[in-house]
Amino acid sequence: MSWESVLGHDRVRRQFATALANDRLASTFLFLGPDGIGKRTFALKLAQTLLCPQAMDFHPCGVCPSCRQMLAGEHPDFEYLCRMPDRNQIMLEQLIGEKGDRDGFCHSIAKKPYYGGRKVAILDDADDLRHEGANALLKTLEEPPPKTVIILIGTAEQRQLPTIRSRCQIVRFAPLDWEEVQQILLQKDLVSPPDMAERLARSSGGSVQSALHLFGEDVLDFRTQWLEHLASGRVTEEGFIKSLQSFVERAGKEATPKRRRLMEVAAWAAEYFRQALAVLANGGPPPAMREFPDQELVRLAVAGAENWPGTMESMAVALDRCLLVESQVMANAHVVTLVESWLLDLNQAAHAKVPFYPSLATVSPLAQH
Ligand SMILES: [Zn+2]
Structure with a gap:
């Protein structure tokens, strides 16, 4: 599966492709945009692309061991962190582990890459970082290990802590077109028949998540x-x-x-x-x-x-x-x-x-x- 599985956001994809081709890819990004428009899907595909040793023209091959591990969710050079379902913030232990055990997101990022190439880390729910957690993360964001790309995913800019915001390159994601929302609803078998998908998509404000909230x-x-x-x-x-x-x-x-x-x-x-x-x-x-x-x-x-x-x-x-x-x-x-x-x-x-x-x-x- 290549980028065809990511609908919309072509402009952002081209920006990344150009930066990578010119060897000017930054190392820390903050993805911002409404919920349910595909920022996480985009970040995962970007991670697969950056990790694939056989990627061509910014398309991952989809068949090499790296791609297969990425698609199976078990790539050794990929880290993913999100808020735990029963918590309303990213916990400090998730970032730096319990006292002295050198565990957690920041320590995992610091480890040498298994394949010797890049490492990619995604921190989802960046809206739910609090000061304590953000402080623990600052050093990693300031001096990420070489060839490491860190992507934070949040919604509105004003919900991000200034200390985090200032250390990341901000990438803005626009809501999807209603046709794209309809296509996702139908392709993923989330809604049928097509006219219901259209009605939901038109009222969704460009977010698949909002469309699904309207459903049922x-x-x-x-x-x-x-x-x-x-x-x-x-x-x-x-x-x-x-x-x-x-x-x-x-x-x-x-x-x-x-x-x-x-x-x-x-x-x-x-x-x-x-x-x-x-x-x-x-x-x-x-x-x-x-x-x-x-x-x-x-x-x-x-x-x-x-x-x-x-x-x-x-x-x-x-x-x-x-x-x-x-x-x-x-x-x-x-x-x-x-x-x-x-x-x-x-x-x-x-x-x-x-x-x-x-x-x-x-x-x-x-x-x-
Ligand atoms: Zn590959």
């Missing part, structure tokens, strides 16, 4: 209902607050899936307000909106801009308020309380005669959930 149960239908509700201009209705709360509650028994779902609902609303604002600012849908993959969202944003009872400024406040939900969720706010205060704030923004700024007091104190 009533998620896609709820999304439509939620956006229609926003577009109606009647942001708060007690019935709707309850139905949103119950939708979030249905995500799972544990707090994590509920939080993730609420963040997703907030992200849909933020995208909706972003589009509706563009309509208001332009006095109608700007031409670029015709290219937007989710035309249903565009249609609702156009209707919503007309129905919005407030001003353009108050809609910008509504958008900000939706973006605030993510940090509140991360701060462990109680999801049911959060939904209520969020919708009340949106309603207040919609009906504010003067620019309104939601008071954080309405959402505190935030109970642990």
Whole structure:
């Protein structure tokens, strides 16, 4: 399997190919971009390419012992580290081992390569590095052993610690085209039939992960209902607050899936307000909106801009308020309380005669959930 298995990101691939051909490949990279767009898949294929002794024109051969070991996940010169499923951060022991045992990611990187060539190491979930772990990693990032390539994978730049960010070459990954998302859903047999895959892909914002979150149960239908509700201009209705709360509650028994779902609902609303604002600012849908993959969202944003009872400024406040939900969720706010205060704030923004700024007091104190 060559690079054909990696959809999209051609520009980034060409950058790496050129750097390698000119012998100017950096040794530490930080991959950034939304979840579910293929950064890890890309990094793994890059590792295979860099490790394959018979790679031609930046394509790994796929059959040599190195490629076979890489594909089987047991290459001796490849290291991979991610957050453990039951932890919310990369643990210090994962990086430097227990006291004195010279184990962990940093020590493994320091060992001589088994094949005598390159070594490649991937640190996934770089968003979840904390100061202690980052400090342990700094020396390795600053002075990696010769012929070693270290790739950190994260999402947003502001979620990376400055000490890490400044020591890596940042590589940005853009969301996939909706056609690419559809192709991945169908090729990997994740979704069928094709028209369902298309509907999900168009609403996914270019992320396979988001498309899969929309799949199943009533998620896609709820999304439509939620956006229609926003577009109606009647942001708060007690019935709707309850139905949103119950939708979030249905995500799972544990707090994590509920939080993730609420963040997703907030992200849909933020995208909706972003589009509706563009309509208001332009006095109608700007031409670029015709290219937007989710035309249903565009249609609702156009209707919503007309129905919005407030001003353009108050809609910008509504958008900000939706973006605030993510940090509140991360701060462990109680999801049911959060939904209520969020919708009340949106309603207040919609009906504010003067620019309104939601008071954080309405959402505190935030109970642990
Ligand atoms: Zn090979």
